[in-house]
Amino acid sequence: YEIRLSLVGSEMCIRDRYQRRVRVFASKNHYFFCYEPVTLKKIFDRIRHFNSSTSPTSSTSSFSYPKQCGPYAIRHVRDLTVGYDDTSADLKPVLPVSSSTEMITFYFDNGGVCTLRGSGTEPKLKYYTELSGQSDSHSITSTLDDMVRHIIDNFLQPDQNDLVPPRD
16 A cells, blocks of 8 residues: 555656646747738838837848837847847847848747748748747637737738738
8 A cells, every 4th residue: 555655656746747847839820911012011111110210221220129019028039131130149140131031030028939921922921920838728829829919910910001811
């Protein structure tokens, strides 16, 4: 009887350790149709000058990326269109830069990541989001859904920019 209690206690201890290490991962990826290239550029330029009253210029020192998206604080930004990455000391990204393709990635304080980019082959503005954590899957998914709603409302602004959702 004592051996059985000892084994049951060990099993519970192992299970507790395992559950503390397991992370839940959620992603939500989708797109809007954006039929005007000028609109796509306008959306990304607005994001680059989000906290600024100055007009867009090509100098990375003039960029003013968002620090917040709804209730979610943004920790870092990488913009592979203009060559900006605030995680590096020189503010230059390690990844290749392409001025012909719009692409900005946001890293949130809660561990969420969102990449916005224009499709190179179709008239689409795509978003890729992910969030992981040690909460239950419903909590992670719910938080990610809320983050995506704020990203769409604050950054993409489909109504103001005539973005068309897919029919699926």
